[in-house]
Amino acid sequence: MILSDTDSNKTVMQSEMPFAMVEGRPLTVMPTDLYIPPDALEVILEAFEGPLDLLLYLIRRQNLDILDIPIFEITKQYVQYIELMHHLNFELAAEYLVMAAMLAEIKSRMLLPKPSSDEEQEDDPRAELIRRLQEYERFKQAAEDIDGLPRVDRDVFVAKVYLDKQQDNEVVLEVDIKDLLMAFKEVMARADLKVSHEVEREVLSVRDRMTLVLDRLFQHKTISFRSLFTKEEGRQGALVSFLAVLELLKAQSLELVQNKPFGEIYIQAAG
Amino acid sequence: MELKELKNTVEAALLAFDEPLAIKDLMQLFPEQEITSNDINLVLNELENEYQDRGIELKRLSKGYRLQTREKVQPWLQNLQQQKPKKLSRALLETLALIAYRQPITRGEIEDIRGVAVSSKIIHYMMDRDWIRILGYRDVPGKPAMLGTSKAFLDYFNLSSLQDLPSLAEIKDIETLEQELVFNELNNQADKNQTEELNEN
Numbered sequence: 231m232i233l234s235d236t237d238s239n240k241t242v243m244q245s246e247m248p249f250a251m252v253e254g255r256p257l258t259v260m261p262t263d264l265y266i267p268p269d270a271l272e273v274i275l276e277a278f279e280g281p282l283d284l285l286l287y288l289i290r291r292q293n294l295d296i297l298d299i300p301i302f303e304i305t306k307q308y309v310q311y312i313e314l315m316h317h318l319n320f321e322l323a324a325e326y327l328v329m330a331a332m333l334a335e336i337k338s339r340m341l342l343p344k345p346s347s348d349e350e351q352e353d354d355p356r357a358e359l360i361r362r363l364q365e366y367e368r369f370k371q372a373a374e375d376i377d378g379l380p381r382v383d384r385d386v387f388v389a390k391v392y393l394d395k396q397q398d399n400e401v402v403l404e405v406d407i408k409d410l411l412m413a414f415k416e417v418m419a420r421a422d423l424k425v426s427h428e429v430e431r432e433v434l435s436v437r438d439r440m441t442l443v444l445d446r447l448f449q450h451k452t453i454s455f456r457s458l459f460t461k462e463e464g465r466q467g468a469l470v471s472f473l474a475v476l477e478l479l480k481a482q483s484l485e486l487v488q489n490k491p492f493g494e495i496y497i498q499a500a501g
Numbered sequence: 502m503e504l505k506e507l508k509n510t511v512e513a514a515l516l517a518f519d520e521p522l523a524i525k526d527l528m529q530l531f532p533e534q535e536i537t538s539n540d541i542n543l544v545l546n547e548l549e550n551e552y553q554d555r556g557i558e559l560k561r562l563s564k565g566y567r568l569q570t571r572e573k574v575q576p577w578l579q580n581l582q583q584q585k586p587k588k589l590s591r592a593l594l595e596t597l598a599l600i601a602y603r604q605p606i607t608r609g610e611i612e613d614i615r616g617v618a619v620s621s622k623i624i625h626y627m628m629d630r631d632w633i634r635i636l637g638y639r640d641v642p643g644k645p646a647m648l649g650t651s652k653a654f655l656d657y658f659n660l661s662s663l664q665d666l667p668s669l670a671e672i673k674d675i676e677t678l679e680q681e682l683v684f685n686e687l688n689n690q691a692d693k694n695q696t697e698e699l700n701e702n
Contacts, residue, residue, distance in 0.1 A: 279591050279615065279617065281616050282615070282616040362614075362616070369595055369602070369669075370595060372599075372602055372666075372667070372670075373595040373597070374594070375598075375666075375667035376594055376597060376598050376601065379658040379667075380658070380659045381658055382569075382656070382657050384586035386560075386570050386572055386575065387569060387578065389516055389568035389569055389570060390519070391513070391517055393517040
């Protein structure tokens with residue numbers, strides 16, 4: 231609030247900007263006994279984004295050219311601000327003190343007589359400070375520019391309609407033992423239909439079949455449950471295959487997956 | 502597929518999904534059809550024309566296309582808004598500006614220019630919103646992360662590319678600066694003009 235007051239007066243006042251208007255008169259020098267409520271000072275201090283910002287403010291407030299800063303004046307004011315912060319036990323960031331030291335250094339270097347020889351032309355001690363101030367100022371401006379860009383949920387809103395999201399059927403379902411039995415029943419029913427001749431007596435061992443299933447799994451990673459049953463083997467073969475799958479399942483050597491309810495059941499290697 | 506049907510589907514898709522959709526995404530809507538990117542382009546152009554005089558517009562962003570309300574209508578929409586949109590702090594905006602214009606940039610470099618420490622809170626906030634990301638680590642002691650902006654940043658600020666960012670003010674290099682210093686001593690009156698010039702740039 232205090233800051234915006236001084237801003238609005240900028241056009242009227244050519245010299246130093248007043249801190250405040252008291253009974254209609256501008257107050258340019260801060261009185262020594264001025265009481266600033268701590269809250270208000272916090273407002274002042276929080277308004278600055280560090281020492282460069284404070285320095286820029288001091289320069290701009292007096293309509294000074296950034297390229298020709300009267301170091302003495304600015305340093306005096308800068309230190310005043312810092313003392314003010316100090317008086318109010320405001321936790322002073324170290325950066326502010328570094329800047330005060332830098333200003334003092336520049337001033338002292340400017341006081342030194344310049345070397346008469348042209349061999350070592352010393353840079354203007356202010357040059358580095360000016361460069362940093364300029365650099366900071368352009369990004370301060372850039373930040374304001376970015377703030378001015380139309381922004382989602384502030385300046386524009388994303389147009390939306392309600393979308394009734396269908397249930398995702400990509401989820402891999404755990405196979406219920408009931409489903410497995412149902413599938414087996416289906417297989418058996420088919421085997422019944424397709425049996426047309428007596429199967430040659432052949433000893434089909436469950437162990438053998440387990441190895442066979444694991445072999446096929448090793449080669450193909452995933453095989454369908456149905457593919458384990460062939461009509462040539464008939465009921466007996468189907469039974470052996472089914473028992474082999476159950477045994478392997480019990481031993482946690484394979485996993486059963488189903489992509490959707492009532493879909494094809496697949497066998498995968500465990501793990 | 503008829504053009505009108507194609508257009509309606511594309512429009513519906515743009516409205517149905519939260520993220521901007523690229524032409525590539527839109528083509529995925531029609532896996533079985535022989536729809537080319539030209540077809541999609543054509544209907545997008547038509548949609549753009551149709552929305553010309555409407556309260557919403559079709560906006561091209563970095564990730565793709567988005568249907569959004571026009572900036573013009575915002576003052577009225579504001580009246581219905583439950584809570585005011587959160588303001589971004591100057592510290593955040595300055596840090597974001599440095600990352601946007603100077604990427605890849607490290608925290609230390611940001612601190613050098615701003616003259617104050619970068620708060621981790623600000624970096625995390627921008628990371629969480631996916632505005633900035635780590636582009637890599639600089640091969641110097643401490644391996645500082647190099648920060649840059651992401652597409653979400655461009656989309657959030659209505660930009661289609663980094664080129665659309667407002668141009669950065671020119672900086673006078675030290676040599677011309679030195680000349681200016683001499684010049685200024687001779688002619689102090691010109692001061693104010695130059696300040697204004699600098700601001701305009």
